[in-house]
Amino acid sequence: MLKIWVVMPTCPPIVLRRCHACPADRFRASGKFRVNANHKLIDAWLLALCTGCGETVKLTVLERVNVRSVPPGLLARLHANDPALTAELLQDPALRHRNRVALDWDGAWRLDTGGSDDLDQEVIDVSVRFAARIPVRPVRLIAEGFAVSRAEVERLIAAGTLVSAVRLSGKLSGDFTFTLKR
Secondary structure, three states: OEEEEEEEEOOOOEEEOOOOOOOOOEEEEEEEEEEEEEOOEEEEEEEEEEOOOOOEEEEEEEEEEEHHHOOHHHHHHHHOOOHHHHHHHHHOHHHHHHHOOEEEOOOOEEEEOOOOOOOOOOEEEEEEEEOOOOOEOHHHHHHHHHOOOHHHHHHHHHHOOEEEOOOOOOOEOOOEEEEEEO
């Protein structure tokens, strides 16, 4: 029987970027947007607050874009400070690259295993799904899902009782499956 685990975000991740006012390098997305129009051109920024001093930094969402080329739904969400849009934009690799920021997902996600019944079976097939692009070590997910230590998961991998088509070392942010043979 295939079990499905889901990695879900619980809050927006921390934005890693140097603060110009203090030595901190962590910002929390405020969930607010600033939109500025100059004739037919529009700029939009996602605002983030420094965790050290509270200084505001603007992450560019739109820059000198013709107003007619912006979808009306996106413009309405920007004006309404839509929190779901904040999460979507932080997931966008182009936005992170343009603003030279990285994300820290520590403490901003949880693993939903759907209950731990059937753990006494001989073979357990698990499909891990990601609700967002959250880079997590598979060993950590498996350890948390089965409530064992990471060292125990490493031993299971070395012994060949825990197998997967993907490499379980390093970080993954995409769906994968694994099989545990007892």
